[in-house]
Amino acid sequence: PLRLDIKRKLTARSDRVKSVDLHPTEPWMVASLYSGSVVVWNHENQVTIRGSSNDVCVCVCLCVFLVCVFLSDDMTIKLWDWDRKWTCSQVFEGHTHYVMQVVFNPKDNNQFASGSLDRTIKVWQLGSKAPNFTLEGHEKGVNCIDYYSGGDKPYLISGADDRLVKIWDYQNKTCVQTLEGHAQNVTCVHFHPDLPIILTGSEDGTVRVWHSSTYRLENTLNYGMERSWCVTGQRGSNSVALGYDEGSIIIKMGREEPAISMDASGKIMWARHSEVQQANLKAMGDAEVSDGERLSLAVKDMGSCEIYPQMLQHSPNGRFVVVCGDGEYIIYTAMALRNKSFGPAHEFVWAHDSSEYAIRESNNLIRIFKNFKEKKNFKPDFGAEGIYGGFLLGVRSVSGLAFFDWDSAELVHRIEIQPKHIVWSDSGELLCIATEESFFVLRYLAEKASAALESRQGLTEDGVEDAFEVLGEIQEVVKTGTWVGDCFIYTNSVNRLNYYVGGEIVTVAHLDRMMYLLGYIPKDNRLYLGDKDLTVISYSLLVSVLEYQTAVMRRDFSMADRVLPAIPKEQRIRVAHFLEKQGFRQQALAVSTDPEHRFELALQLGEMTIAHQLATEAESEQKWKQLAELATAKSQFGLAQECLHHAQDFGGLLLLATASGNSDMVGKLAKGAEEKGLTNVAFLTFFLQGKSVFE
Secondary structure, eight states: OOOOOEEEEEEEEOSOEEEEEEOSSSSEEEEEETTSEEEEEETTTTEEEEEEESOHHHHHHTOOSSEEEEEOTTSOEEEEEGGGTTEEEEEEOOOSSOEEEEEEETTEEEEEEEEETTSEEEEEETTOSSOSEEEEOOSSOEEEEEEOOSSSOOEEEEEETTSOEEEEETTTTEEEEEEOOOSSOEEEEEEOSSSSEEEEEETTSOEEEEETTTOOEEEEEOOSOSOEEEEEEOTTOOEEEEEETTEEEEEEESOSSOSEEEOTTSEEEEEETTEEEEEEGGGGTTOOOOTTSOOOOOEEEEEEOSSOOSEEEEOTTSSEEEEEETTEEEEEETTTOOEEEEEEOSEEEEBSSTTEEEEEEETTEEEEEETTEEEEEEOOTTOOSEEEOBSSEEEEETTEEEEEOTTTOOEEEEESOOOSEEEEOTTSSEEEEEOSSOEEEEEEOHHHHHHHHHHOTTEETTEETTSEEEEEEEOSOEEEEEEETTEEEEEETTSEEEEEETTEEEEEEEOSSOOEEEEEEGGGTEEEEEOTTOOEEEEEOOHHHHHHHHHHHTTOHHHHHHHGGGSOHHHHHHHHHHHHHTTOHHHHHHHOOOHHHHHHHHHHHTOHHHHHHHHHHHTOHHHHHHHHHHHHHTTOHHHHHHHHHHTTOHHHHHHHHHHHTOHHHHHHHHHHHHHTTOHHHHHHHHHHTTOOTTO
16 A cells, blocks of 8 residues: 555634645645634644635635636636736536536646536637537536646546546546546546645545555545535645635645655755656766855666655665655665565665665564575564564664664663654664654664673673663754764754754754755765755855864774864864864864964963963954963962053052062062053052152
């Protein structure tokens, strides 16, 4: 089966709904009611935006045509041209009963079809008085029709009072399929523009979901809101709006993530419906690339997939690509899209070794394959609701997450956590476990785990007790992520592109929409991301900075020193702040190019010579005062006196002179203060020397 996830996003109670539509960019649904009112809902915050009676403006906005077609009970269809002050430019006559619906052909805007209670569907051409042809086959009146928008089938669908749904080939003028199952009149039909499904609604209160290729019934939806009157989906969105006697509902169907993948060399593959396409970043050559701008990629058609791809993913070495959907998986060669292996599966994951993979065949059976042959299968004790690939095989159940060894299928460790994503680093040492509310960074202690499994020492019912070390928890929701060295790069729930390393989060970019990480190409120093419309963008992220930060986290300062010269000077301030946060202030002082930052570090480290040099270069009274305080604390009174003189801090000089008992310094201070007009300080110095100011 297709196995589309279906979740309700909005339930809006109202009078009977006669039509619904979704805004192309905003999270809005508009519903026209039988009472004559129009209501606009925001389905993200569940708030009514607008509701009014006889709101003609909103109704007109729903018709995105140069001309508008109106139906009436006089059995005619009238064409009105809004560019010509709404003059009626044509009347189409031919039906012998009420006309119930008209739809334009998305592949030919001069052609439209009409459904009528006279039991027929007629196809018309603008400018022609008579219909091109008539489709007959329903035994009762036709209530609803829709065109298939894909390029591979010249199909039209209809629903009628005979409780049947018919799919027509309008080129051959034949009925290719009849869908049976509704218990009352069929009121609405819809070819989903992206998903391989047909949606049909009925007065029996149900909306049925059918596979558009096999015509198999996939799901029956009944939300208890009485008769169903209208249904609509939208290209580029997995939201579907439904209208009933008692209100409107918006559901989300299928995965949000696009079926898209990039290998390490920069070859990107994606699926549009069942068609697989490829683009190669190398083909762009030396073309200038700007952060966040759409990449101009040459697209190559690879062929058609035998199943509808809900997930597409390269193997770690890039030689193969797997497609999952319809309860099956197919492994293809990435170069020519040749079928290498296939089988039934709810889910598929690759191991870190491209020759191994696992499938979840049911909620209690996992099969492991090596070189396309089944190596082992097992039934996890607590069931299997989801699986995750990588250096260990992750299995999610109601009780938490369990990691298994790929070779033996033996339990390595069980954690009480419900993950959404698991992402392993290339080394297999680090992993991110993302949940609904936060993400955890862990270190996998492979040697300890292997030794414990071999010796049977330190094993518990939850596996190897110290197989993992938790490095941190971050209160952010990870949408997609990848590792580069010890840096975890991710997109979050508020559409920021960040990376996490050593407890620090660095924001690379603020995104204007949900983007999905494809990967990082070190030679390009760029991150690549794609969206649901298969638009690919990129952002600069220097590999030298990431390598340096990775070396620091591994305490490999010799490696860090070798990488440092490759880091541009404008990036070294960021690196220096990172070093400081990790507690490596001496290294931060050596790396930083910001005089202010270097002066602060020099003071913290007690580097008097460097601080003196920076204060001299800055000629800042504040810096001289700060250095004077440090010099005094370290009993370097000569330096403190020099700094206070540079700062013209006579109060500080007086305090220093009296505290140190330096009478010569007091005498010089008295004269200097008098010349500067600082009478208070001058008076005190003369008084301390037992002199009259007037002597």
